Amino acid sequence: MKTDKSVRNDWGAQILKLVSAFWAADKIKSEHSTLTLYVDKAMNYPIAMVEMAVDRLIDTSKFFPRIAELIEAIEEVKLGIGESGDTMDSLGKIREELHQKIYRGEFDGSEWAKLRDRYTAIGFTGNADCISAKMEVIIESGGD
Numbered sequence: 001m002k003t004d005k006s007v008r009n010d011w012g013a014q015i016l017k018l019v020s021a022f023w024a025a026d027k028i029k030s031e032h033s034t035l036t037l038y039v040d041k042a043m044n045y046p047i048a049m050v051e052m053a054v055d056r057l058i059d060t061s062k063f064f065p066r067i068a069e070l071i072e073a074i075e076e077v078k079l080g081i082g083e084s085g086d087t088m089d090s091l092g093k094i095r096e097e098l099h100q101k102i103y104r105g106e107f108d109g110s111e112w113a114k115l116r117d118r119y120t121a122i123g124f125t126g127n128a129d130c131i132s133a134k135m136e137v138i139i140e141s142g143g144d
Helices: 004-022 025-030 032-042 047-060 067-079 088-103 109-121 125-140
Strands: none
Touching: 004 032, 004 047, 032 067, 047 067, 088 109, 088 125, 109 125
């Protein structure tokens, strides 16, 4: 199990990745309190979302982003805005449709696997893990 410090390091590594893409190494050392503030704000979100937002900012920003721009990028990832066009709402509707199929005895593991992958793609690994667990239970009970 990770300690609080090692968990914080996960987010810190993402902020340092962002910083190193824009600033010279000597500037990083002099901005410790600023970096701490970025890490504190980023820790309000799952690490997978922060990683995706940092990668997107590195690819699209000309200048080092302000905290508000980092949070905006994370929120866009959270909503699934970007490459896939998926959102929590759109995936939730798909999930409900798949539940209805289960109730009718029409379980299709490949559809659930696709949904799991789409949740993973927008950074919602908890939802993806839940779907994987649900699939295992259904398959074990003979629902495939």
